[in-house]
Amino acid sequence: MLKPLEVTITIDTEFSIAGSFDDPRKKPVAEPIALCEIDGKGHGVDFLLDTFNKYGIKSTFFVECLNYYYFGDQPMKSIVEKINKAGQDTQLHIHPGWLHYYKDDSFIDWSDNDSCAGRDYEELKRVFEYSIEIFERWAGKRPDAIRTGNLQADLTTYKVMSDLNIPLSSSIGLGVWKPDDGELWLEAGRTKIQDVMEVPVFTYQDKDLMGQVPAKSLQITSCSWPEMKYLLLKARRKGIENIVILTHPFEFIKKKDDQYTQIIRNRVNQERLEKLCSFINEHDQDFTSADFGSNATEWASKPLKNILYFKVPPIYRLGRKLHNFVNDMIWTY
Numbered sequence: 001m002l003k004p005l006e007v008t009i010t011i012d013t014e015f016s017i018a019g020s021f022d023d024p025r026k027k028p029v030a031e032p033i034a035l036c037e038i039d040g041k042g043h044g045v046d047f048l049l050d051t052f053n054k055y056g057i058k059s060t061f062f063v064e065c066l067n068y069y070y071f072g073d074q075p076m077k078s079i080v081e082k083i084n085k086a087g088q089d090t091q092l093h094i095h096p097g098w099l100h101y102y103k104d105d106s107f108i109d110w111s112d113n114d115s116c117a118g119r120d121y122e123e124l125k126r127v128f129e130y131s132i133e134i135f136e137r138w139a140g141k142r143p144d145a146i147r148t149g150n151l152q153a154d155l156t157t158y159k160v161m162s163d164l165n166i167p168l169s170s171s172i173g174l175g176v177w178k179p180d181d182g183e184l185w186l187e188a189g190r191t192k193i194q195d196v197m198e199v200p201v202f203t204y205q206d207k208d209l210m211g212q213v214p215a216k217s218l219q220i221t222s223c224s225w226p227e228m229k230y231l232l233l234k235a236r237r238k239g240i241e242n243i244v245i246l247t248h249p250f251e252f253i254k255k256k257d258d259q260y261t262q263i264i265r266n267r268v269n270q271e272r273l274e275k276l277c278s279f280i281n282e283h284d285q286d287f288t289s290a291d292f293g294s295n296a297t298e299w300a301s302k303p304l305k306n307i308l309y310f311k312v313p314p315i316y317r318l319g320r321k322l323h324n325f326v327n328d329m330i331w332t333y
Contacts, residue, residue: 168196220269
């Protein structure tokens, strides 16, 4: 009998530059993008934690730490403590662009470059060391896994992680960003790169109106529930052992502008997450939730086949496009 398919819901937990690099009148945004509070009720991190608790789901929050150089230890440290208190896993997320606010005369005048790809080894190693130091201070542990910002990574990124003894990464999602190096064109499974086990965001394909088959990474905000359910059931039939799903706290609200001055609950995305968690809970013979921290030792030592060209019927693309269009266009939908 096959063991249950492990569904790993990952949440990139970050603050926002919010256009301040381009317009100095704007300021970076902290709590509104992560806690997403409306009339005293949190629709971001708190909504996620409450939903996971309701259905007994284990998840991993990839927490961005370099925002420290603008906001200081608070408020992200309090969010990390909230996540840990709820029994969920925290790992490290890295957006180098925040170092623009840190003027380090001994090394470099940091630019607003936000990519972990295409950087010099020594510079990137410094970025990672800064991030790890802050994470350890906030989380009280060393990260088992790292996710690069915007899912941008190259072979140098993995060399740095390896040299810093980080066993796991989840820094590839071909539907979000495709690396130049073909060695990193991973759609699923677990693959060793530079002694680091990469566990990519699950990527699949559908056919568009032009007959092309674009890659699409599995995300709550862009994939309809019928599509997610189809993918999970098909993956189970094919004996796939693990699927990684990507989301962010801010995907569960809608905003009027990048300063989050007016927000409203995103009913569609909240219902998608509820249905996903309920499905895993109700079908525990076939599916289980799994986080990076609890499985770090096993995952780092056990590769899984990279499943290529995992396809869904075109009808799901049409349904997804229509549903997302309506949700995006109608504020109160």
